[in-house]
Amino acid sequence: MLDMLPTLLGGAWVTVELTFWSTLIGALCSFAFGIGRLSGNPVVKSVSVAYIEVFRGTSLLVQMFWIFFALPLMGVSLSPMTAGIAALSLNIGAYGAEVVRGAIQAVPKSQYEASRALNFTSWQALWYVALPQALPEMLPPFGNLAVQNLKDTALVSLITLSDLAFRAESLRNLTQKSTEIYGMTLLIYFALALVLTAVMKVLEKRIGRWKAGGGR
Amino acid sequence: MLFGYHWDLTSNWTFALSILPILLHGMLVTIEATLLGFFIAAVLGLVFAVLRGSPTRLISYPVAFIVEFFRDTPLLVQLYFLYFVLPNYGILLPAFMTGAVALGIQYSAYTSEVYRAGIEAVSRGQTEASRALNLSRADTFTRIILPQAVPRIIPALGNYLISIMKDVPVLSVVTVLEMLNVAKIIGDRTFQYLIPLTMVGGLYLLLTLFASFLVRALDTRLPKRGIPLK
């Protein structure tokens, strides 16, 4: 049984890489489109709304298949890794965009009024006043999304990427020891999720420092 | 040919039109799997929520761990586990049932949280007031807590119904002929992936928009301050 562990851990590393890049790019999408959705510019706003609705409204696996199988027919061929990261980032980014929008909207109106009275431009008010206050509110839901993303990476095995889930399935085909293989695989995913959660908790503490100083 | 329908490759439009009935056939399976998976998640989640609230740590701690484990591991791997491991122990389920159970297990972790949060959102003051009035624990739960918690719980459950619907395509790996699998088969046979996959995307948008509309309509109709008791 232990002789299968290196193979699985090799796959786990691919899973970690996928999670890292798609969470990072997904976070960028979240901010771009979450802020875009609040924009006064009608073009920016409708592009953001369309992006969010399409990627939240359809299934991740459909998106992944579309990017991997259908896009080449329009002349855009992506490697499995690129297709996987693209699908995961765009998908999680759409959910993240709603988190960003919600957190920005939750900043009290009075903060924007104070910014105006101090003659900040609306970009300055967003960047220096609203976002720093909204960020701590975003982190807990971002943590959940990151774990969701980690789990979602398993789907890339269906577009031939050799991640943890893919290797588990190949090993099962080879050895038929399904209980051990899937048991170990589940435990590795669980451990990864716990580590990811812990990292997000540390981030939460760091970034929300001014809140901890509250009270008198 | 699939489900007795032929496709017509004369043009893009005839192709799209000819595979629509096949995709709708798959959509029916998607909806069935969604509903069954949701039912299992709703019931199992309730069981977990109750057990997790147990005053005995010997029960509440292991249950909390199980729920966390279900939440933190991928649906796909859970599904593989059920599909390939259960038969080793003499449990043979059809692929569709296995898929629905996997959905139910994965989402029971989320629904149990919905129940717990819904109940906890009813203020402490309500429990204390009930105690001050000497209401029994059972009365407090059924007459005071539950009527106020239910309007919070139902829309949240509805949102998970939509999430489950979007996860049904994962069931294609164990041969369930839901919408995406059907589209993939058409693509494999005709080398035309773009049209069937785009249509599945479109149908999914319609499904989720319709479902969110229902959830929102339900939400606005629910009494915000709790179910009135007269």
Added chain:
Amino acid sequence: MSDDTLVHFDKVTKRFGDFEVLKNLDFKVKRGEKVTIIGPSGSGKSTVLRVLMTLEPINEGVVYLDGDPLWHEKRGHELVPASEAHLRQMRKKLGMVFQQFNLFPHMTVMRNLTEAPVRVLGLSRKEAQERARELLDMVGLSDQADKFPPQLSGGQQQRVGIARALAMRPQVMLFDEPTSALDPELVGDVLKVIHRLAEEHDLTMLLVTHEMDFARRISDRVCFFDQGAIREEGPPDQIFTEPKNQRTQEFLHAVLHPEA
């Protein structure tokens, strides 16, 4: 318009839905004048300040600030709705102190005082900090520079709010019920600061308050506001001792003798 008029509301109407908060309001403030607006809640007195600070647009009329239309721009001989660039130009002359302080909770006191001077006025961090230290000294909070607003008492927060507005060197300071959100024992320190400001600077001040004694002491002129318009105005001694308008009499009686 005479030269020393700084603020001029010319037949200004402001509606919220069907409700007219300001009705055809005419109102002038001279350069350096300290004006207090009193009146029942919901009378629209805070709206005057919020319109002036460009937080609430108006529906009819023209507001002039230092001779220029505030909510409009001149295009040829016509007045068209103001652009954001114009509003930013006008806001340079204004500073506001809010009822709920509206400090930035994620910035230290020092940062609250320096952020806008650095970002908006283009001061260097060092210049801004020097200016901030002087202002903190003036409001008696030199030792609190590194704290975050939630760590301060309400009275301290409001004094930071005053210093923050002054750091932008406005010509007109607007005080929107600056002591209404404070515990009674903290009101004094804030009023002292405003009082000193009124005595030592040639700032134009517009104050909405429920502190009648204070209004009487610092104002050059008191305006009684009711139902979206000024019912009566004059020197504080006249308004408080011999009000002519019946509504003013009733209001002052209710406020000054609440037990009766």
